[in-house]
Amino acid sequence: MNKDANYGRVLANRYQLGNMIGKGAMGRVYQANDLLLGGVGVAVKFLSQTILNQKTRDRFETEAKICALLGEQSINIVRVRDYGVDEMEIPFYVMEYLQGDNLRELVKRCPLTLPRFFSLTRQICLGLQCAHQGIVIDGQLCPVIHRDIKPSNILVIEDLSLGELVKVLDFGIAKLQSEQDATSSFKGTLAYCSPEQMEGKELDNRSDIYSLGVLLFEMLTGEIPLRPETHSFASWYQVHHHQQPKSLASLRPDLKIPKSIENLIYSCLAKSASDRPSSVSTIINILENEQFSLRNSAVTQPPPVESIVAEPLPELEDIIGDLSLDSFCQTLPWPKNKPQAEIVFSHLLSTPEGVIPTLWVMLSEKEAEKRQQDKRYNHFLFLMSPHPMLLWITALYHYQRGPRWLPCYLDLKSPTNQKLLQAIAETGSYRLLFFSLEKPEICAHVMTINISPAQCPLLKEWVNAGKTLVSVAHPKMSKNLLKQEFEKLKSQILAKLQLS
Template sequence: MTTDPNNGRLLANRYQLVELVGKGAMGRVYQARDMLLGGVTVAVKFLSQTLLNNKMRERFEREATICAILGEKSIHIVRVRDYGVDENEVPFYVMEFLKGESLSDVIKPRSLSISRFLSIVRQICLGLECAHQGILIEGVLCPIIHRDIKPSNILVLQDHSFGELVKILDFGIAKLLQSDSSGTNSFMGTLAYCSPEQMEGRELDNRSDLYSLGVMMFEMLTGEMPILAETHSFGAWYKAHHFTPPKTFESVNPNLKLPHVLENLVMRCLAKAASDRPQSASEVLQALAPLEQRFGHARQLGQRIEERLSKLPAIAIAQPQAAPSADQVCRLTSWPKDKPHAEIVFPHLIRTSREVLATLWVMLHKHEIENRSITTRYNQFLFLMSPHPMVLWITALHNREIGPRWLPCYLDLKTPLGQEMARLMGESGCYRLLFFALEEPHYCANVMTSTIAPAQRKMLQDWANTSQTLVSAAQPQMSKTLLKQEFDKLKPKILMKLEAIHTDSTSDISG
């Protein structure tokens, strides 16, 4: 078996290619490691060398630009992080690396339950709504249509904060809907999911995507296609989409009991005339909302019961008086005399007779500490190996009403404190946040625990080990400056994720 010559290649002095994971007409996709971010896994897509001409390079750059902007606007669209041209003048762009199942694999064994169907479709519609509303291209608002909505272009991820997160892939064949564009009427798409107007080669709007969504929704609920062609030729599918009425749900499965409003919504999306369909993804979302309230109720009730049961007091058995808990030890601490009374953040190790605790000390105004008693906690760690081994330890506290409070902190991995702190967090999988009020600085006002994701725990330990043998090539401040620049780029993405979570109770997320 021939080894891919690109394996191990360092692209743009940043992305180390690991292995080929896919290829198509537009090019090849590699799994890679972003070395600036401590080896975070990404996907790198190269333009096919057979397409290396100015027109295709411009299209590729536009594809990357569109995806980057859309990915920033919606968590339900795959995100593009970077793009450029390699030393051979082959264009590439860097995307988030996603591990999950395509919707086609999810629905292959069986049709979906109504509650899961509603959750997935709602997230797809949120992504489409964002694209259809448009992006600014050279100062002009341009709606974006996908043109190839189908199950294999929908990825379903198991996300520790969302549960099931849905993302739309391959906006690369999207066309800018500009009146002066001469290329908007070319045929692109997958025959079984194409709207009648798309097969005619007409100029398309967002309602074409909604037709494709209707085909997919029928398939998700029944496991069958609503319209079938006599053959797989273009002509046969053209005839089917134009003249064959979609199957009814009852004809496919008489035992399938669906709300009439849901059946009507799917059939409206499948209307031959665009004017007879829902006119926007927002309209579909409005139709789904009461169904989600109705069919999500049982799940919500179960969650509330589980929460109540977890709060019931256990039967107490007399025990010898135990040593103070870790949180109790933290609450007994005092603000260090060598630290100013100001809004600062710094790391500290608390050593007890039983253990060593990794802690992050924070001083804020009293009212902010109180307002953030109900908050979503987020943490992520960025690593820079050169010019000086340094970790940027990011903690964010988010409350929907008052927004985020960023608590960045640096760990110099050439110092004993940085080494021990990184190893300890990697081993324990958590750290504690100690809050002190500016108005009453002498005692700890609150303690929170933030957990660290397993992948980040392993990276912390690996970084600590690697840094022992590294030689610093510059002052630590240079690495801090580079990491801060990367943090500034990440802030909008982190905030988008936090704002998508309903913060009505204390929750904890690790990046």
């Protein structure tokens, strides 16, 4: 039996608290469900009652504000959704619920390969770059210094479109560069602190770059580059100021670390801030150049024999079936009851093979042709109240043309829409039918888009919820709420597409 008094509690008439998933000096974190958005999982962080005073309240609110603003700008920073105070006057904020392993756990499990090192490091740097570029507060651009970059504050989660997605966490002791500390007391984690941070000096982005250097060394070797005799503040102060880092090659003789990466890590670990890279952008450029060289060298080498695996051929009737279904779709004209304009609508299509879920879109002939080879992304959002409504997002992306958003809103009190969503859940895919403004009399192209298998049971749940939930307001109200969420999501989706 769960003894936590918060278990099951509904916060702010919206967030139903579950198990406590984290606890620290500053507060507690609970897993929760956002009832307003159909039970979407979130995490709620409360400020600890033992340190409840105006100074810590202000610090906690600043942390929430920093994460909220940065999370909107970078997919590699944990996103804060809401902030409030409960009935006992205890501040809390709500952030995205992330399931994954922190970098400390990953490195402890096994050393990183170079390709994985490059992928994770680049994403860490993109998150840091966003923070250092700053957020606008009261009309002023304020760079953010994290001050606690370490493996346990880097979360790696599985992502359906990216494979692995990095999130930089815990801006609890982050500082706006324009902000003055009330005291010069030490804040941070001893093993990852820059020499100037140990001294309590005013910091700039190069302090985070030093911590990043310690982190990168550990990612490649499994060990930190400096070791004191004891774990006292004085011992760590001594090694950060005077001890030279260990040799990467001696710790990982099996790994051919490129010289440029070795030099980069040692430059990040320079004792003087002026000897380190001046910005994370410089680090990203070096990483991308070396990653490009690594990919090119891999292309010129034949793959090892054990990696060449023959894929089973599909059954002939499956190929014919798919071809005939697409061929059937390409004979369809644009409906006469729809305007000939750049719009998108859904339709449960009856075909010789049975009913299939489809999305119809009309574009200019030129764009319809170009978009056929774009990257594809889909996402579903469900709002159970005030009226059951689903937002079905399809995005097409090309790095030169940018994104083409194809949002479709489904009123889930409609039996037709319930059947359509059920069909998507059962088939695990849908077809996108392209029509051109210039030639609406025939479908120009058909594209099959798969959805995540994990999404299918959730879609079925939403169908059932649509059948049973009672509407308490006009559908337009839910549609407007989903439009607002969509606008917030666009930058996150776009960042995923750019990284993939």
